[in-house]
Every structure is written in C-alpha cells, then in structure tokens.
Amino acid sequence: MEFKINFSGTGHRYTKEEIDTVVEAMQNADPLTQGKYRDAFEKKFCEYNENEYSFSLCNATAALELAAQMCLFKDGDEIVTPSHTFTSSVYPFVKKGAKVVWADIDFDTRVVTLETIKKCITSKTKAIVVVHLYGFIIPDIQKIADFAKESNILLIEDVAQAMGTSIEGKKAGTFGDFGIFSFHSHKNITTLGEGGMLTVKEKKYADIIPMLRHNGHCGFDYEREHYWQPAMGELDLPNLNGENLLPNNYCLGEVECALGGKLLDRIDEMNAQKRERAVKFIDALKEFDDLVFHKVADDRHNYHLLVAYVKNGKRDEIMKKLVYEKKIKCVVQYYPLNRYPLYQKLGFGEANCPNADEFFDNMISFPFQHWMSDEDFLYMLEATQEVMIELK
Structure with a gap:
C-alpha cells in the first residue's frame, strides 16, 4: 500500500x-x-x-x-x-x-x-x-x-x-x-x-x-x-x-x-522543533474530546513520538479512515510485554497493569519524524480534523 x-x-x-x-x-x-x-x-x-x-x-x-x-x-x-x-x-x-x-x-x-x-x-x-x-x-x-x-x-x-x-x-x-x-x-x-x-x-x-x-x-x-x-x-x-x-x-x-x-550540537534544536510542532498539532485538535494527547510545552518532553488515547472505542474507526482514506500510516505502540509469547513462555505472562492495557488498546501513534515537511505536517493535521468531524 x-x-x-x-x-x-x-x-x-x-x-x-x-x-x-x-x-x-x-x-x-x-x-x-x-x-x-x-x-x-x-x-x-x-x-x-x-x-x-x-x-x-x-x-x-x-x-x-x-x-x-x-x-x-x-x-x-x-x-x-x-x-x-x-x-x-x-x-x-x-x-x-x-x-x-x-x-x-x-x-x-x-x-x-x-x-x-x-x-x-x-x-x-x-x-x-x-x-x-x-x-x-x-x-x-x-x-x-x-x-x-x-x-x-x-x-x-x-x-x-x-x-x-x-x-x-x-x-x-x-x-x-x-x-x-x-x-x-x-x-x-x-x-x-x-x-x-x-x-x-x-x-x-x-x-x-x-x-x-x-x-x-x-x-x-x-x-x-x-x-x-x-x-x-x-x-x-x-x-x-x-x-x-x-x-x-x-x-x-x-x-x-x-x-x-x-x-550533539543539534539535538536541543531538533527536540525544540518537534515539541513546537507537537503542541501545534495538539492545540489544533483540542475541540475533539475523543482524542486525548499529553501536552507538555517545555524541556520535560521531546516528543520522540506523538501519541493520543482515543475515547469511546473509536480508535480503529479513526485509524481506518486515516490509513485507508487519507493514506497516513499511523501505528499502535507498545503491546504490553506480558501479552507476548516470548514472556509468557518464560513465565512472565501475568500482570496487573490495567492502565497499560487500556492505553495500548485505544491509542494511536501519528507519523512524527523530524524531517516531515511543513506541507505534509499540515496535510496530516487537516486530514485528522476532517476524520474527527466525520466521526463526531
């Protein structure tokens, strides 16, 4: 695809x-x-x-x-x-x-x-x-x-x-x-x-x-x-x-x-640029209550990834539209490790981590590479707004 x-x-x-x-x-x-x-x-x-x-x-x-x-x-x-x-x-x-x-x-x-x-x-x-x-x-x-x-x-x-x-x-x-x-x-x-x-x-x-x-x-x-x-x-x-x-x-x-x-000469600059973009993206989508981001506008966050929790069980609906209609490759991270066969076979399959389970089962990770062009970033933002309006 x-x-x-x-x-x-x-x-x-x-x-x-x-x-x-x-x-x-x-x-x-x-x-x-x-x-x-x-x-x-x-x-x-x-x-x-x-x-x-x-x-x-x-x-x-x-x-x-x-x-x-x-x-x-x-x-x-x-x-x-x-x-x-x-x-x-x-x-x-x-x-x-x-x-x-x-x-x-x-x-x-x-x-x-x-x-x-x-x-x-x-x-x-x-x-x-x-x-x-x-x-x-x-x-x-x-x-x-x-x-x-x-x-x-x-x-x-x-x-x-x-x-x-x-x-x-x-x-x-x-x-x-x-x-x-x-x-x-x-x-x-x-x-x-x-x-x-x-x-x-x-x-x-x-x-x-x-x-x-x-x-x-x-x-x-x-x-x-x-x-x-x-x-x-x-x-x-x-x-x-x-x-x-x-x-x-x-x-x-x-x-x-x-x-x-x-x-090392450029890491702070790149972090700041990603953080500025992330905050812009989050602010532009704040009217959509079903998308819950973690907004931090200072050095505590470098926004290596841009992720949102989706309320009301709408994650897959949103992703299907973003992926198949808007052609934006969103992903889901991180599968709780205790669910994997590797850790289950080692005897570590039991966990009492309801927040981790709930978050993973309802999260979206947006493409957020530093080198994304302004044009593509704007397209992703507008496409997400359109999808959220359609599903409102």
Missing part, C-alpha cells in the same frame, strides 16, 4: 556539515574503532548530559545488556519494569537471571510512577528499570531514585526515547545507577542506524566497562621492556564486587562516534 505520509523508520536527515564529518572520519580514522573519535564523543556526551562517566556502544540494547550484567543477579532476584515499553528494556535482564514483575503506568503521562513501582516491590527486588517513554521524562524520577537508594535497589534509566529532556534542571539519565541512551535510526539523533551510550555514576562500574565492552582487553599492570612482550595487550576477567564477569564485544565505530559528537 502506498502512503502519502509514511511512519518513517528514520528520525531525521543529516546536514552537509554532518555528512562532511562522516567523510572526514572515514578518511582519517586509524583505526576505525576505539580511537580518538570515540574518546571525543564520550567526553562531549558527559559535558552535554552532565554525566560522570559515559561509554559508547553498538546500540542501546548492548548498554542494557551491560547494565544487566553488572546487576549481578542471584537466583530469585526480581526486577520491576513497565509492561508498556519496547522489549529490549526487559529481556537483557531476563537473560542475566532476573525475574520480571510488571509495573503499571500512569494513565495521563503514560509512564511509571513511584506509586505503581512500590506496589511491585518485594524483598527479592534487586533492580528497577524505568523508561522515559515517548520522549517524556518521568515526573517522579527523583522520588524513584531516592526510594531506590534508600531501599538498596539498583535503578536503571532507559532514556532511549528521551535524550535531552530534563526536570528541574537535571537531565534524564543522571538519576539512576545506569543510564541507557539510543542512537537507533528512529531516534531523535542517530549514528547511521545503530548506536548507544551507557552512563554510570560509580567508578567501580566505570573501571570495568571498557573490558566488558571490548573482549576483556586491558593494559598490563607492569612495565614491559618491549611492547610486543608478552603480547600486544592483556586479557583478563572484569571483576565486580568479587565476581568475575565474561566480556563482550559491543564497540561503536569511529565514524559513528564522530557523527554522534557532531549531532
């Missing part, structure tokens, strides 16, 4: 300056991985997001894998995580041995709260995974962080969709023990399709992540007479709290790092 407006898998286009940065790195990086561009990107990211330690990775799932690995789960340990999120927020922790307890979302903000999390806490809770979904920083994030610290529970912030958002002057990804960022093709900045960043607060994590990221490689702890004796580099088991961890290979290439560093 041909669409007039597609739900694009590419969040933004590149400027000539950004393309030139890629070409320069392609021609001059030596080697093409783990070099000066990586170091510069990580340093610039720390400065931008105000993190103590940042580590570039091949994607955000790899960052979640490392965070899960460093949780050091024991038999019976549990994580609390929203059911309403993308699967990679959760399965890395299952792979490392954690049992899942699903937390519900707040119906208005579509993210977890301290209250919904507390309902899931048991004596076996080892970690909490929170997701700043749709580009909105969780209003309770400081309270959640304080609660986690008081309860000796690790806090993982999934900031894959919310980079650049902040609350009371503090950016998403600076509250938890671990911060996860994505530069996937669909995100607000992308390093040529894939990419991620892992941030940590504590030095004990920062000391071992380079080894965990790159096959256990490290430097020798003694002076060698010749650099080639006994080998080019040492190979060891990263050790955390007395436990040896097997390493991985999750490095991000130099070209991607060079581009990522350049895109």
Whole structure:
C-alpha cells in the first residue's frame, strides 16, 4: 500500500556539515574503532548530559545488556519494569537471571510512577528499570531514585526515547545507577542506524566497562621492556564486587562516534522543533474530546513520538479512515510485554497493569519524524480534523 505520509523508520536527515564529518572520519580514522573519535564523543556526551562517566556502544540494547550484567543477579532476584515499553528494556535482564514483575503506568503521562513501582516491590527486588517513554521524562524520577537508594535497589534509566529532556534542571539519565541512551535510526539523533551510550555514576562500574565492552582487553599492570612482550595487550576477567564477569564485544565505530559528537550540537534544536510542532498539532485538535494527547510545552518532553488515547472505542474507526482514506500510516505502540509469547513462555505472562492495557488498546501513534515537511505536517493535521468531524 502506498502512503502519502509514511511512519518513517528514520528520525531525521543529516546536514552537509554532518555528512562532511562522516567523510572526514572515514578518511582519517586509524583505526576505525576505539580511537580518538570515540574518546571525543564520550567526553562531549558527559559535558552535554552532565554525566560522570559515559561509554559508547553498538546500540542501546548492548548498554542494557551491560547494565544487566553488572546487576549481578542471584537466583530469585526480581526486577520491576513497565509492561508498556519496547522489549529490549526487559529481556537483557531476563537473560542475566532476573525475574520480571510488571509495573503499571500512569494513565495521563503514560509512564511509571513511584506509586505503581512500590506496589511491585518485594524483598527479592534487586533492580528497577524505568523508561522515559515517548520522549517524556518521568515526573517522579527523583522520588524513584531516592526510594531506590534508600531501599538498596539498583535503578536503571532507559532514556532511549528521551535524550535531552530534563526536570528541574537535571537531565534524564543522571538519576539512576545506569543510564541507557539510543542512537537507533528512529531516534531523535542517530549514528547511521545503530548506536548507544551507557552512563554510570560509580567508578567501580566505570573501571570495568571498557573490558566488558571490548573482549576483556586491558593494559598490563607492569612495565614491559618491549611492547610486543608478552603480547600486544592483556586479557583478563572484569571483576565486580568479587565476581568475575565474561566480556563482550559491543564497540561503536569511529565514524559513528564522530557523527554522534557532531549531532550533539543539534539535538536541543531538533527536540525544540518537534515539541513546537507537537503542541501545534495538539492545540489544533483540542475541540475533539475523543482524542486525548499529553501536552507538555517545555524541556520535560521531546516528543520522540506523538501519541493520543482515543475515547469511546473509536480508535480503529479513526485509524481506518486515516490509513485507508487519507493514506497516513499511523501505528499502535507498545503491546504490553506480558501479552507476548516470548514472556509468557518464560513465565512472565501475568500482570496487573490495567492502565497499560487500556492505553495500548485505544491509542494511536501519528507519523512524527523530524524531517516531515511543513506541507505534509499540515496535510496530516487537516486530514485528522476532517476524520474527527466525520466521526463526531
């Protein structure tokens, strides 16, 4: 089916300056991985997001894998995580041995709260995974962080969709023990399709992540007479709290790092432009009570996605008209994870998340890529108004 407006898998286009940065790195990086561009990107990211330690990775799932690995789960340990999120927020922790307890979302903000999390806490809770979904920083994030610290529970912030958002002057990804960022093709900045960043607060994590990221490689702890004796580099088991961890290979290439560093110059501008458009769209549709948006006109929201809850069971009627008559590819996100066979077969099919279920069953996600033209944006807005009038 041909669409007039597609739900694009590419969040933004590149400027000539950004393309030139890629070409320069392609021609001059030596080697093409783990070099000066990586170091510069990580340093610039720390400065931008105000993190103590940042580590570039091949994607955000790899960052979640490392965070899960460093949780050091024991038999019976549990994580609390929203059911309403993308699967990679959760399965890395299952792979490392954690049992899942699903937390519900707040119906208005579509993210977890301290209250919904507390309902899931048991004596076996080892970690909490929170997701700043749709580009909105969780209003309770400081309270959640304080609660986690008081309860000796690790806090993982999934900031894959919310980079650049902040609350009371503090950016998403600076509250938890671990911060996860994505530069996937669909995100607000992308390093040529894939990419991620892992941030940590504590030095004990920062000391071992380079080894965990790159096959256990490290430097020798003694002076060698010749650099080639006994080998080019040492190979060891990263050790955390007395436990040896097997390493991985999750490095991000130099070209991607060079581009990522350049895109940090533009992320705030792109976020502001998307937010301005989102507010315009929401305001123009405010007369239609059946469409319920989440309007936030400040840095708490970057509108990675533009979504609405549809009242009165009209979601499919609206979507059919938008898709088949107006040729606008709207989608539905995110299927509650406990409903998937993957999690049901693992024994995590039960959840008490009525808000997540109700929201998913009645939501619409509109195409909202940054590069959408003004003409297409206006067409989508007017088409939506026409559909809502027809179905009123």
